[in-house]
Amino acid sequence: MVSIVQFQTYQRWIKEQEAGIKPGRVGRPWKISQDVRKTIIRMVQENPGWGCLRIVGELLKLRCKVGKTSVRRILREEGIYPNPTKPDRTDRPDYQPWDRFIKLHVNTLVACDFFNKAIWTPFGKRQAFALMFIHVGTRKVWVSSTTYHPDTAWVQQQGRNALMWLEDQGIQATHLIHDRDTKFTKAFDQLMGTTEIKIVLSPVKAPKANAFAEAWVAALRRECLDYFVCFSLGHADHVIQAFVNYYNEHRLYQGIGNKPLNNHSIDCLEETEWIEPIGRIGYQTDLRGLLKRYYRHAA
Secondary structure, X not given: OOOXXXXXXXXXXHHHHHOOOOOOOOOOOOOOOHHHHHHHHHHHHHOXXXXXXXXXXXXXXXXXXXXXXXXXXXXXXXXXXXXXXOOOOXXXXXXXXXXXXXXXXXXXXXXXXXXXXXXEEOOEEEEEEEEEEEEOOOOOEEEOOOEOOOOHHHHHHHHXXXXXXXXXXXXXXXXXXXXXXXXXXXXXXXXXXXOOOEEEEOOOOOHHHHHHHHHHHHHHHHHOHHHOOEOOHHHHHHHHHHHHHHHHHOOEEHHHOOEEOOHHXXXXXXXXXXXXXXXXXXXXXEOOOOEEEEEEOOO
């Protein structure tokens, strides 16, 4: 019984053998070029949900005929699972690189994080905690008041306050990034979920995944908090809120062309229209001169 090929094929082989005809070359008559190979790898990397058949179809549109078996072999040689639905494939459809996720949701993405400040009290040094929220699209920041006891009730209340701040700012948030700190309780996540905000947990021991919040906290410490010794929660709140106001209204941000977040606080002139300063240059200060903002007197 012949099972690996059709019976007609077997008969043809017998006739060719009796006639002395040598078998022809088996397989593809030409090699797949490096350009086609690179194109296949590029398609998979840029489209994690594509399978072999989808890639074959896209190649046909580019007038490049490559079979599904060849595409599967190339992917395996590159260490990529050909099946996009396989659970252990790193580029499965529900997976997307972190930077791509940020770009897709930048205008509706909010990040939050806890930070602490040492408070010197008559009874010794204590740690005060605060919770900050930053809208990734506009870089606007909201920070809670400080507390010695960031329990579940306090964290939930700060979540409600942050939701009201987002509403006042006209920000339609769809995703909230935070780390796996135990102070972020299930009640906090459920509160955010009631407003259709999806919680995105950063990977374990990966602070760079929450880089926007981490960078802001670092700027707060570097430019403000490290200069002060605080003696009460009210003192810490005053220092922190002064920096938040300065950050949201006056501090220059290099990511948006070295301009403040509030563009109304700067003359919107083209680069070619800038002229030498005329008249006296003044400045306003806050926190005893630590935070400065300059302005030009009217001519």
